[in-house]
Amino acid sequence: VAEFAGRTALVTGGASGIGLAVARLLATAGAAVVVADYDEESARKAAAQLGSTGARAAAVRMDVTDPASVEAGVRFTVETFGALHLAVNNAGIAGPSAPTGAYPVEDWDRVVATNLSGVFYSMRHELPAIVAAGGGAIVNMSSILGTNGFAGSPAYVAAKHGVVGLTKSAALEYAAQNVRINAVGPGFIDTPLLRNADPQAREHLISLHPAGRLGTAEEVAELTVFLLSEKASFIHGSYHLVDGGYSAP
Ligand code: NAD
Numbered sequence: 001v002a003e004f005a006g007r008t009a010l011v012t013g014g015a016s017g018i019g020l021a022v023a024r025l026l027a028t029a030g031a032a033v034v035v036a037d038y039d040e041e042s043a044r045k046a047a048a049q050l051g052s053t054g055a056r057a058a059a060v061r062m063d064v065t066d067p068a069s070v071e072a073g074v075r076f077t078v079e080t081f082g083a084l085h086l087a088v089n090n091a092g093i094a095g096p097s098a099p100t101g102a103y104p105v106e107d108w109d110r111v112v113a114t115n116l117s118g119v120f121y122s123m124r125h126e127l128p129a130i131v132a133a134g135g136g137a138i139v140n141m142s143s144i145l146g147t148n149g150f151a152g153s154p155a156y157v158a159a160k161h162g163v164v165g166l167t168k169s170a171a172l173e174y175a176a177q178n179v180r181i182n183a184v185g186p187g188f189i190d191t192p193l194l195r196n197a198d199p200q201a202r203e204h205l206i207s208l209h210p211a212g213r214l215g216t217a218e219e220v221a222e223l224t225v226f227l228l229s230e231k232a233s234f235i236h237g238s239y240h241l242v243d244g245g246y247s248a249p
Contacts, residue, residue, distance in 0.1 A: 004029045004228075005030040005031075007085045008031065008033075008083055009032070009085065009086035010033075010126065011023045011026070011034070011035060011088045013064075013091030015043040016192050017192055017217050019091070021220065022090065022221045023035050025221045026086070027053065028053075032055075035047045036061075038061060043060070043061065047059035060072075060073045060077070061073075064117075064122055065114055085130060085133050085135075085137075086137055086228045087126040087138045087139075088141065089126075092193070093114050097152035103155065111159055112158065112162075115160060127170070131177050135177060135178025138170075138179065138181045139183070139224045140183045141186070143156075144188075144243045145157045146185050147239070148247060167237065168239075171237025180232065180235060181237060182238055183239045184241075186220045187208075187243030188205045188214050188246075189217060190215070190216060208246055211244030220242050
């Protein structure tokens, strides 16, 4: 029997990059997968692609900055597949680069709304559904910038630190109800999120990783899916790096 047979997973930001790789891996391992994204067309394409391999998959338009949209997406998941067991709160944006003293307030608000409030809104609605299903697991996508600083990205860094704290607190609250909640801290990963980086910036990012390259979405997905699996049954409330050695020095 496939590892995730009979389990339903919701992946926010599932239409691209890391989220898409997680959705694929979960579907391959037998989960029914809902690809939730505010890019509805890409979410539909992703779900159709998963479905064409024989997996149970569906797409839903969800904007994680809007609690009503998140609530509707979780409801859609339960109505479509009967329950929610697993969630990956992965939707995120990068924001522009500027020092704190010049960081545009509207960009701060947008990045924090997506990368931090979006994770809260998602858990706010996922947790009652997961508890109702008898338990499960959540992975929140933080970053190496969930514990390290990074000049020029105050909103992103603050939001990703916030995700780590939120993850630990929620894990304490829900461990006794059979819900494990963990955070993943990827190094810089070669996804569309970095599409705006010029070649020089890209070389600089690569140089920050002792492994000598950026990571792949699939490498982040492997850790994420492990944390969702029964193999991780004693792993609660912790933050796990997949960063090519970025944080080791
Ligand atoms: P990506 O741009 O390829 O994918 C992000 C997805 O999230 C997109 O499909 C986008 O449409 C969706 N999204 C954005 N805002 C949304 C919203 N408000 N509601 C719903 N969906 C929304 O990026 P990625 O690199 O795969 O990033 C995924 C996660 O991993 C993000 O949280 C990011 O911060 C984190 N991360 C990325 C890197 C990296 O270097 N790429 C490193 C560490 C952490």
